[in-house]
Amino acid sequence: MARHLKKGRDAEARAEDDAKVRATVEGILADIAARGDAAVREMSIRFDKWDRTDFRLTDAEIKDCLSQLSARDLDDIRFAQEQVRNFAQHQKDALRDIEVETLPGVVLGHRNIPVNSVGCYVPGGKYPLLASAHMSVVTAKVAGCKRIVTCAPPFEGKPAPAIVAAQHLAGADVIYCLGGIQAVGAMALGTQTIDPVDMLVGPGNAFVAEAKRQLFGRVGIDLFAGPTETLVIADETVDGELCATDLLGQAEHGPNSPAILLTNSEKLARETMAEVERLLTILPTAGIARKAWEDYGEVIVCDSEEEMVREADRIASEHVQVMTRDPDYFLANMTNYGALFLGPRTNVSYGDKVIGTNHTLPTKKAARYTGGLWVGKFLKTVTYQRVLTDEAATMIGEYCSRLCMLEGFAGHAEQANIRVRRYGGRNIPYATAAD
Numbered sequence: 001m002a003r004h005l006k007k008g009r010d011a012e013a014r015a016e017d018d019a020k021v022r023a024t025v026e027g028i029l030a031d032i033a034a035r036g037d038a039a040v041r042e043m044s045i046r047f048d049k050w051d052r053t054d055f056r057l058t059d060a061e062i063k064d065c066l067s068q069l070s071a072r073d074l075d076d077i078r079f080a081q082e083q084v085r086n087f088a089q090h091q092k093d094a095l096r097d098i099e100v101e102t103l104p105g106v107v108l109g110h111r112n113i114p115v116n117s118v119g120c121y122v123p124g125g126k127y128p129l130l131a132s133a134h135m136s137v138v139t140a141k142v143a144g145c146k147r148i149v150t151c152a153p154p155f156e157g158k159p160a161p162a163i164v165a166a167q168h169l170a171g172a173d174v175i176y177c178l179g180g181i182q183a184v185g186a187m188a189l190g191t192q193t194i195d196p197v198d199m200l201v202g203p204g205n206a207f208v209a210e211a212k213r214q215l216f217g218r219v220g221i222d223l224f225a226g227p228t229e230t231l232v233i234a235d236e237t238v239d240g241e242l243c244a245t246d247l248l249g250q251a252e253h254g255p256n257s258p259a260i261l262l263t264n265s266e267k268l269a270r271e272t273m274a275e276v277e278r279l280l281t282i283l284p285t286a287g288i289a290r291k292a293w294e295d296y297g298e299v300i301v302c303d304s305e306e307e308m309v310r311e312a313d314r315i316a317s318e319h320v321q322v323m324t325r326d327p328d329y330f331l332a333n334m335t336n337y338g339a340l341f342l343g344p345r346t347n348v349s350y351g352d353k354v355i356g357t358n359h360t361l362p363t364k365k366a367a368r369y370t371g372g373l374w375v376g377k378f379l380k381t382v383t384y385q386r387v388l389t390d391e392a393a394t395m396i397g398e399y400c401s402r403l404c405m406l407e408g409f410a411g412h413a414e415q416a417n418i419r420v421r422r423y424g425g426r427n428i429p430y431a432t433a434a435d
Contacts, residue, residue, distance in 0.1 A: 001303065002311050005269050008258065008296040017206075017256070025210040028181045029189070036191035043182040048125075050154040054193060055178040057159060062175060065164035077130065077166050083356035084134045088142040088375045095376060105392025112379040114144035115220065117195075119187030120172070121202035122152035122163055125179060126254075126288075129203075130166035131353045135360050135373060136201045136222075137170035143378035148172050149187060149197055153179020180204075181211045188215040201373060203228075203360055205254070222373045226363035227296075228253035230348055231260045231317035231337075233308055233330060238323040238344055240271030244279050246321050247272070247297070248289045249349055255291035260298040260315060262308055269299050309333045316367040319348040336367045394424030398434040405433035 031039040045051045057065075066074070099109035120136035123129045133150065140148050150172040152163045159177040167175050176194070178186065184204070190196030199220040200212050209225045216224075230250035234243050247259040263269050276293060280286045302308045309330060312320060316336035324330070327342040334340070338361030341348055352359045360373035387393045397420040404413035410431040417428045428434050 002307060003301045004298060005266075005301060006273065006297060006299040008294075008298055018210075021206045021210045022214075025181055025207055025214055029185050029211060029214055032182065032185040032191070033189050037193055040178070040182045040186050040191055040194075043180065044178060047180050047182070048153050049157065050177070050179075052177075055176045056193075057164065057175045057177055061159065062164055062168050065159055065161040066168065068161040069165055073162065074165060074169070077134075077162070077169055080131065080354040081134045081138050081166070081170055083354060084138045084358070085142060087356035088139045088358075092142055092375045092379075095379065103392060103395075105387060105389035106396065107386040107388060108383065109385075110381050110383045112376075112381050114146070115140075115199045115378050115380060116145065117147040117197040118145045118149070118199045118201060118378065119184070119197035119219075120148060120150045120167075121184055121187075121200065121204050121208060122150055122167065123202070123204050123208070124152045124155050124160050124163050125205070128152075128155050128160035128163045130160075130162045131359060132202055133163060133166035133170050133172070135358045137167060137172050139358060139373065139375050140201070140378050141171045143375045145378055147174075147197070149174045149176070149195075151176045151178045151183035151187060153177070153183070181207050184208055184211045184215065188219045199378070201360065201377070206256070222360055222377050223362050223370055224364070224366055225360070228257045229260075229318040229338075229363050230258070230321065231262060231312060231315055231319065232321045232323070233262045233312060234265075234268060234272075234321075234323045235263060235305075235325055236265045236268055237325050238268070240268060240273075240275040241279075242323065242344060243268065243272040244275035246323075246347055248276060248279055248283060248293070249347070250319060251289040251292035251297070252283070252285035253288075253292075255288055256296060257292045258296040258298070258317075259293060260300065260317065262300050262302065262311055262315075264302050264304060264308060266301050269301050273299060305329060312337070316362075316365040318361045318363045318367065319351070321348055336365075338362045338367050338372050390423040393419050394426070397424070401428070401434035 095112050097111045101107050118140045122132045137148055150167045154177055184200055186194045187197050188200055201222040203225050212221045213224050228250055232243050232246050251257050251259040261272050280290050312334055313336040318338040320337045321341045322330045323344045339351055351357050358373045362370050397416040400416035401413045420426050420428055420434055
């Protein structure tokens with residue numbers, strides 16, 4: 001039976017935090033809808049200490065940002081983007097339009113059509129997370145989206161050069177230096193100077209995530225995202241330092257980022273907890289990581305690999321690092337996760353930054369029903385149908401007529417009946433099922 005050696009904050013306390021965020025976001029979005037640019041500008045000044053009349057970066061500003069980076073920096077960004085582009089292209093190649101004659105004279109098909117306009121949010125308040133530009137903009141480009149807009153907050157009082165470079169090199173059509181609720185609200189709702197988009201993507205803090213949730217329906221979104229989560233599944237084949245490093249490497253994202261160790265070795269569990277405490281004395285981001293570990297860190301000891309799989313599926317974590325004797329056992333048996341990182345040679349940071357899979361992934365147990373952002377999220381699979389012969393129109397019409405009348409939909413039935421009369425030469429009384 002699974003045993004907790006360490007638990008985080010209880011669910012009630014977390015729910016209180018969520019309620020406060022919901023109320024704040026609702027008010028701000030209503031203000032943006034009512035006042036447009038004026039509201040966006042006021043919020044930018046209030047939250048980011050950033051004021052300008054037009055938040056769109058000019059070509060000169062973009063070039064200036066690129067000039068602040070070294071050739072090595074730019075090459076590294078290009079390398080990461082090429083890995084994302086390559087994997088996204090392979091994913092797109094696995095999708096295809098289809099057309100099939102399902103019955104004589106009845107042709108059905110589907111097309112994969114890119115979303116026309118996408119707004120990509122790139123977080124950058126605490127850290128300039130340029131990798132999020134790769135994951136959203138590059139993937140949308142591969143999908144074929146016609147208009148890609150990006151927003152990222154200022155960093156230390158100005159556009160973050162690395163983020164701007166990543167957005168530009170990825171192929172963004174318009175780049176705004178704008179952050180938070182005001183950014184996603186402006187992209188979704190539109191203002192006097194910002195044209196609305198059809199879809200919002202990209203990670204963000206709790207306020208950005210809640211804004212996307214409230215805007216869903218008016219625009220599409222990639223997924224409902226919460227704080228970064230990591231689950232390390234390990235056994236005695238690895239050591240506490242490796243486990244602690246992988247836990248804290250994700251805990252530094254924010255003070256409410258869950259980091260969980262799941263193991264069948266109590267010895268490893270206790271070694272890992274000790275290593276976490278040691279590393280927190282030297283980790284530069286320990287101020288954030290310690291808070292996350294204290295409030296959201298967990299250590300769970302299981303009796304077997306089978307029980308570890310059950311616990312892992314219950315947790316349904318965003319990132320799952322598997323460092324066990326047989327990582328493929330978890331690949332074959334786990335069903336609820338955002339992304340798996342199999343074996344000690346890989347890790348979540350590779351996926352976050354450079355290896356090519358997308359780092360925008362489901363959180364808060366959403367992995368039970370969805371995967372993360374990928375090229376297919378930017379494509380609408382839409383169907384069409386064509387009836388080629390009088391005989392097919394009559395045959396399908398007769399079935400349709402009877403089924404519509406079975407439901408009581410006489411108007412629907414007449415859509416079928418009129419074709420049975422015209423193409424089948426049958427005299428069917430009005431609003432009556434075909435016999």
